[in-house]
Amino acid sequence: MPLIAVASPKGGVGKTTLTAHLAALLAAKGYRVLAMDLDPQNALRLHLGVSIRDEGGFLAHLSERGNWRQSLRHTDFGVQLLPYGAADPAEVLDIQTALAQDPGLLAEPVREMLKDPELLVLVDSPPGPSAALASLYPLIDHMLVVLLADGGSASLMPQIVSGRFMGRGSLIERLAEKSMVVINQFERGAPLPEAVLDLATKTLGHRLLGVVARDAAVMEALASKRLLTEGGRGAAEDMAVLADAFIRRTQLRRPGERRSGGFSALNEWGA
């Protein structure tokens, strides 16, 4: 527990970059983090320092119903990783069809991961609707939606608040209430980004969790197999602030920290 999903109706906004940084920043603070890639681009592993030649993974072999533990990679950032794995386009379509027909194919192993009370599972997802992410909707505790400070993102904000970018119904509305938004690649002082951020504060209210600056250091770090977790200004500072805000907002507990409140009998009855 818990399950945290990073998602967006838009592509190329920084979902994978933020997933990798959040995972590494939380691990550095003493959390036990399992990062899982639901995106067939299979890129999360590259952000976490796994070799491009390592093509193993979890989702790509989902139909074989193997043990997810066998696909785990231990990264240099203290994060355990389940890469998507290499899959050709026909295989990706087969996986999507299988997941649409049987969400338990992914939900069951994830349920098993979540039984570990000290493990925090953080998933990176492909842009837009995805059968993999949809199969986890009932299990997600916190959703981090990534947007840019541009016109396209501004037009999507009402759909983020309503949850319509994920679908309809009570399950989706419940998930939308748990959604938080990050505006990434923000350029301070530029007229359009500033106007979009003003709109975001009005439309999203408390859902706006943080803002991360556009910073060439992000791309440079990826190209040299690093993450911006050592502090500094710009995006590094913003991502550290974002991780702290996320911990506070979600009341994330480190291993050994005690849970407060809740309905104790329900834990037993639901076992």
Ligand SMILES: Nc1ncnc2c1ncn2[C@@H]1O[C@H](COP(=O)(O)OP(=O)(O)OP(=O)(O)O)[C@@H](O)[C@H]1O
């Ligand atoms: N704050 C930032 N400043 C500058 N560049 C950034 C920032 N965040 C992400 N990028 C760059 O933007 C590009 C897209 O980032 P990333 O791959 O994380 O997005 P994504 O949402 O996961 O994309 P996709 O939808 O394809 O999965 C990458 O080249 C990344 O290095």
Ligand SMILES: [Mg+2]
């Ligand atoms: Mg991505």
